[in-house]
Amino acid sequence: MKKPYIICHMMISLDGRIDCAMTEHLPGVDDYYQTLEALSVPTTVTGRVTAQLEMALPGTFQAKDPTPVGREAFSKKAGAPGYEIVVDTHGRLLWPDAGEAEKPLLILTSQQAPREYLADLDSRSISWIAVGEERIDLARAAEILAAEFGVERMAIVGGSAINTSFLDAGLLDEVSILIGAGIDGRGGMPAVFDSLPMSHPVIPLRLTDVQKFNSGAVWLRYSVPQ
Numbered sequence: 021m022k023k024p025y026i027i028c029h030m031m032i033s034l035d036g037r038i039d040c041a042m043t044e045h046l047p048g049v050d051d052y053y054q055t056l057e058a059l060s061v062p063t064t065v066t067g068r069v070t071a072q073l074e075m076a077l078p079g080t081f082q083a084k085d086p087t088p089v090g091r092e093a094f095s096k097k098a099g100a101p102g103y104e105i106v107v108d109t110h111g112r113l114l115w116p117d118a119g120e121a122e123k124p125l126l127i128l129t130s131q132q133a134p135r136e137y138l139a140d141l142d143s144r145s146i147s148w149i150a151v152g153e154e155r156i157d158l159a160r161a162a163e164i165l166a167a168e169f170g171v172e173r174m175a176i177v178g179g180s181a182i183n184t185s186f187l188d189a190g191l192l193d194e195v196s197i198l199i200g201a202g203i204d205g206r207g208g209m210p211a212v213f214d215s216l217p218m219s220h221p222v223i224p225l226r227l228t229d230v231q232k233f234n235s236g237a238v239w240l241r242y243s244v245p246q
Contacts, residue, residue: 023162024063028176028183029056029196030212037204038178038212040070046200048237055198055239056175062102062123063165063174067182068113071106077114083134090131094149094164095142098124103147103169107182109156111137118145126169130156158189180210187213187223192244195225201236 031043031052043049056064066075097118103126106113111133118125126147129138133150141148149164151157165171175196176186186192197212225242232238 021159021163022166023159023191024166024171025173025193026162026176026186026191027059027061027173027194027196028186028192028212029059029061029198030178030183031198031200032212033200033202033204035203035205036211037206037209038180039204039206039209040073040178042204042206042209043200046202046237048198048200048233048235051233051235051237051239052198055196056177059173059175059196061173061175063105063171064102064123065105065107065128065174065176065182065186067179068106068108069181070177070179071108072113075104075106077116079114080112081114081134081137081140083111083136085136086134087136088132089129089135089138089150092131092151092160093138094168095138095147096168097142097145097147099170100124102174103171105165105174107156107185109133115141115144115146128156128161130154156185158186158191162191178212180212180214184213184215187244188216190246193246194228195242195244197240197242199238199240 104123105126107128109130111129129150130152151160229241
């Protein structure tokens, strides 16, 4: 399978938490963007929850006709060196019309997304991919991203659910973690990877690089054996 080189890149507290409202106060938060740039990943992938908090318009899409697209399909509205990919399984997030952004938006849904939703994205000149009958087929999506959109390298930048989905699908080539010099300590906060079954085996990694910053942050890079 031809796919992009995929990196999970996250900033965490010393106790492994990734809550955005917390990490933005960690010493070393500015180093996060420096390390992301150093990875040379023009395409980034964000999960629905994070996108709803930080990127999308308020509210959810209400289809008058909920008929799903029901087949694999894609619509390429812009060619670019990189894309801002948002994973939205059922097609619920609201977006403004596409502008002249350096990184065009690309929405990734399952085949359960309403045709009406995908037509709305088309009307806004927003690219999309619909793959997977019930859940998004991430492996097939990766193939389409490589073959049709020219994506060679991309970073998964959270949250926990989308990080874990790519890990569980065996699609990650690298895990890149910036540990900020601080502790969260609150209960119930999300981790980089979470919610796999209790029977799931440990996934071994190979340390490839360590870098320390003046802020006290430490950058760890691991390859994921295939």
